[in-house]
Amino acid sequence: MSRSSDEILVALAGQPNAGKSTLFNALTGARQHVANYPGITVEKKTGNYRFDGQKIEVVDLPGTYSLTSYTQEERVSRDFLLHEKPAVVVDVVDASNLERNLYLVFQLSEMGIPMALALNMMDVARQRGLRINIEQLSHEVGMPVVPTIGNKGVGIKDLQKAIDQISKDGSAPQTSLRLDYGKAIEPVLGRLEKSLSEDVILAARYPLRWLALKLMENDSEAHRLVSEHATNKEDILSNVARERELFQTEHEQTAEQAIAIRRYQIAGGIVERCVKREKKERRTLTDRIDQVVCDRVAGPIFLGGVLFLMYYLTMKIGGEHVAPWAWKYWSMLRDVIAGLLPAEGLIRSLLLNGIVDGVFAIMNYLPIFLILFLLIAILEDSGYMARVAFIMDRVLRAFGLHGQSTLPMILGGVVVGGCAIPGVMATRAMKDQKARMTTIMIVPLMNCMAKVPLYVLLVSIFFKEHQAVILWFMSLITLAVALIVASVLSLTVLKREESEPFILEMPPYHLPTITGVLRRAIERTWLFVKKVITIIVAVAIVVWVFITFPGLSKDRAAYCDDQVNKATETFMKKIGENNPYAELLAGPGLKEFGRYWDHYKKKKMGAKGKEAKEALKEKFSRENPEFFKIVNKGKGLDGEKDQYAKAAYAAYKKLDKKLKRLDTARRKEVVHVSFAGSFGRFLEPVSKLAGFDWKVNIALASSFAAKENLVATLGTIYSIGEEAGGTLADTMARDTAETWTPLHALALMLFVALFPPCIATLIMVRVETGSTKWMLFAAIYPIILGFIIAIMVFQGGQILGLTALQVMGFLSLFVFAILAATYLAGERSAMKKHRTVEI
């Protein structure tokens, strides 16, 4: 980390749910920077502010209950304090939960850095009738204590003043707190500290009393520090082992137990002396809400409601209303960019069709993500997330997942129509690393909204009578497969990942603040945009090259151009030279009219009701009255008829059809001769096993950039062109009638369901796992899995002569039998997992 010497570094520590982020925001305002700690996925937030002209750099450490070396968060916090040596540590303490929070205060103070306490959430404490004697507390813990209310900005100035004061006093020991561990432990600590002090390197680098304590606690990182840096490490470590053993036999408890007990005893004493309870403890609002929300019957129903509401707001409202609305502006922006690019040629095609369209295809989802991230932030800040985990944990843990996997899976699309990107991003809240990795790996198997168009297309062709059944089958079978995969992964490749015990605080409910929620949602959306855009550009170029080159031969290209020219000539001839509109439609005017025509047709299809139609006509007439007369079949807005315009309408309608047909034919040919085409044919001998021909192979390959491409590419290949939605299925049905059976369709749907995540998702997998290896794994295993299932379905069905529905039945039985077996096996191993030892 680079910082100039005149900056003062301050670390913000604290237990989860103490309002640390809110206080961090209040301290630093908008000047923040979010990154990850190197090599791991723990978020590192930094921000700064000025006080008296002095720049203060604040690092927000991850929220932890303790400072052991068992979790990534705790190790990160410790390493930061040990190696970055901040000038001041501010511990954010929940005033309404002082005893447990003091437990961390003590541990921080042992690291030997000047400290201040921010006694946060004073309003909540007061509400509960707790009266805290600040002066007394400050005296007892030997450091300044500043009462704050983070979400109202109360006490921030005082806190800044305290930080300034401490940093100015320089190296003078600010923290006079020294915990007395009592008769049993102190002598041992003294002996250890003395033997450690004989080692020059250790003594120079680390606070020795802290190191002695950690060694007695059997802390693995402390062991590592000693064995890495100490010259007489064998002596020290064997000495520690002896002392620990001695202690255990003498006191019938481990040293770490004795140390924790002592810390809590001292904390309890301080609370007793500093906190007065003015009201008797009553049932809080949180208790009353929980009585409903965590109830055996009402709880799951409420959870279902919340999840449905999220799904509805993002996918229905966001996907069907906000995204199309925003798309208007995206496409305006796209048109502006298109206007800036060279008018014709390959460069334009690359920039526009490759990069710009690739980026905009993803940007289309941006409003949905923003809504989603807003809702998640609300859920997180409110405290409900912990209840979701509480309700769902029993079901999910049997598959190596966690109660907290619920939300990522829902976002990924358990109910058909999610998106894996926010799903993967939502795993960030999970602390259990093993369950988190497992969740990241299976979220892409859910049915994201980009997979749905293919299902709908194929179902409407091949399973007309059973549409709903098939869609249900798809969501259930993918969920079942995902759970089985989760179980297998967590027992095999993810076996060594760190697992956390499920000991989850259920924080009191809070009303989320608007700024807090907005800030978090925008932060996450921005992270997504930044990451995805850069890489999507590269991938878009590759995909574009693959489906564009080597391109048509000169002869074929000339032939295609000639066809277009001929059609245009025929059109001009048909409307005749004496038609007053002829001049308007000649040359570039024709192109302009073409755009106007397409635009009008599109709008007209979307306009519902008489009023909307009239308004639309008026708008287009205002834009260009001549063009309007033509597209309106010869009638002006005033109803006046114009023979010439009507003739032009009839002729253009024919031309339009002809041009679109030619365009589609050309594109189809380009794809056919492209690298992608060759690739598709090359794979055909293998993919045939699952019933996929080369055309399907191309479509599948192109869907890697974004799943939306799947239907679009199939459309191009199957000469569907740009005709209206109804005919899309018809054309494909006609085209595939001879070669395709419902079995083909079923195999393809299953393969797509399990197909590798799109590139944007993979990028997020890379971000959230912090590992390219896992990203590649997430890309490759679904291909193998999907292909095996597709072959099973296709070959099994063909050999046994079963119908697609029968195959579905058998597959369901098979998969759900495995699922049940996995569940039972998982339950049994979960029971055995935690070793209980008698001491």
Added chain:
Amino acid sequence: MTLDEMKPGNECRVAKVSMDGVAGQRLLDMGFIPGTVISVIRNAPLMDPIDIKVKGYMLALRRSEAKGVEITPL
């Protein structure tokens, strides 16, 4: 008796944490200190995890973890 055997609505006192490793340490960190009063509030809809109140705050833990806390019922 261990904490996982308690019925909701009852209170008990921690005798000791009999689990070692990360789970044991986490229980100690969260305040499962001998003498601490725990009230068992409810079971999750599928009976596991359980929701308890300890040192004035609410905590959910799986039965497999609760098994590591020896208690005496009050």
